[in-house]
Amino acid sequence: MNISKFFHFFIFFLVIYASEDYCRHSWCSNDNILIRFPFQVEVEGDQYPYCGYPGFKLTCTNDSKTVLTLPYTGAFYVRKINYHKQYIQLYDPHDCLPNRLLSLNLSSSPFTAKFITNYTLLICSTRNIRSQFIPLECLSNSTHFVSAIPSMNFTNSLPQSCYVNRKISIPVARSYDEIFRNYLSEDLLLTWSSPDCRHCELQDGMCKFESRNSDRVRCFSDHQTGDSKHAIVIFRIIILSIGGAAMMCAIGMGCLTHFKRRRTISAEPTIDITITRMRMGLDETTIESFDKIVLGESRRLPGVGHNDGTGCSICLSEYNSKDIIRCIPKCTHCFHVHCIDEWLRMNSTCPLCRNSPSPSHSVLHSIS
Template sequence: MDILKFLFHLFILFPVIYTSEDYCRNSWCSENNILIRFPFQLEDEGDRYPYCGYPGFSLTCTNDSKTVLTLPYSGVFYVRRIDYLGHHIQVYDPHHCLPNRLLSLNLSGSPFDTEFLTNYTLLSCSTPNLGSQFTPVDCLSNSTHFVSATPSLSFPNSLPQSCHVIRNISVPVTTSYQEIFSEDLQLTWSSPDCRYCELLDSMCGFESRNSNHVRCSPNHQTDRSQDGHSHGSLLISRIIILSIGGIAMLCAIGIGCLTHFNRRRRTISDEPAIDITITRMRMGLDESTIESFEKIVLGESRRLPGVGHTDGTGCCSICLSEYNGKDIIRCIPECKHCFHAHCIDAWLRMNATCPICRNSPSPSHSHLHISSS
């Protein structure tokens, strides 16, 4: 009769679970704009649903539908893109002079950080075109003085008489020197870590309203544009659930009766079916097999030994982030396709095939070593 009790409680709880309007929704500042979801949240929704956003990840919208990130000690930035899988947020200066903002950039009091910092020296000169080692900073220049930047490590021993040093700054970098003073600044965050949920195409959120721990849950987000239909859909859902629940209760009674009369006829022959089901549910590779695949620590050349990455400009096919020096890479033995180690490890725990060619790696041909390229 235990199954009857279980289905009875399930029948009672289903309407409560599915008719609750107290859930976290996706948000946008306008149609076709940047998707805002956990850990981010619009500030005006934080008062009603404080458990739908992580502390420090509040965003706002401007009157012209721009998405805004406000840093406690560095002010307002506009958001261009949010990469939930890679834990990156790409922002830019509303006045289109990011170098001026970098002069006083302070990420204290926020959950964000920069991946790499490089020291640069800013110069002010009375004439432009100092040389190829100097990058002009047009938005800080005017008709009487021209501002340029150069890496502090390659700073020349002597400067033209028309120049003087403004100051040294630490500049966040993501790729190359040529992009050092582009319009965008890329920030990253480490907590909360929702990358595993993103790989599973699940929704990341708090375990409960009184917990700071996050967990993955099925993605049942509702578009804001559907809010006008939500109450009607809710009523229909209740009717359907109650109807299904009634049928389920009748079936449960029948199953309970059959279970009661056939309990003594059960044999141990049922156990292999359970084992087969468990075996089928496990689709990925075991941890020892994954760890046996080749690991590489990238050198400054960023060249991979795998297929199609010979010029050092490749990116991980799972998170779509470019490789950087000292990144830890794992390669699949047979096909030689390479990825970020943490990306391919999470993939292989759920899938037994290469995400690019779909070939199944053979543990007998794998090997493990740490090297630099």
């Protein structure tokens, strides 16, 4: 296996199977709201969808605000999450919660309001000072003043400057109508019933999915959580040890294979050249059949037209008296014995004329 591919596979294996506590608690900032099951921070790629319950995705803004987005109503900032009582406290990013409540739609979300109260909205040309009228300042302007009144307290006797705009159902935190004034000016309180982890939270436990592929929620106690983390740490150490050893072996084998391959490649041309040279040269018997001559004082070479040579054309050294030379048949070119013998072992032609010599009877002559 390619070393680089093995290394990437090893890292992927560790991330998937040996990560410690893959469903970690998170925050949008250090001093912000704790985010844990059933909530989960939504990240690009969504690598761990099993860490949060469907419909409980939160996001973080660039200024570290925690955001819950309802399917048909839009985004709200989260002020508080109470995991023991299972409620979430929201507020409008633009500080006009009444405007958001006019179009509030909790369908397709896991959240509900504990109580619903019907209200009638009034639009008046002048500001009402009656106690039962709840002014909605962020919906009002210099010419129109918007107020709300509980429908159960509404009568047809309205000031001449007012008219009914619409009737709406508003979720409230409690069944007391008098808290609506603060409710509209402050936060929206929603609760959820599934998953129901209140009993687990009272026992200082924590809800999670039973496994990565299960949609069943289970309560894990602190003892179980500690044992689970301890087991994960041990498993991670084992995986790192085995994986590290395997990676080192693979790298070692890869290096050994690489060096062997390089050695084989570098050795093959030498072997081929040696074989070629051995096949192209003459055998010792043929070489020894060529005449050898011992030069005399005149250093005169035998043969016609070659007596003017004063040195060996192979080693470029001058001949001396008593040097032993060998002459090639037919062309009668002569050279030092040790020079021409070495040449003919690798080549089958004369180094000067490139003619192929034919064997002849070896005779040692002496020329004076």
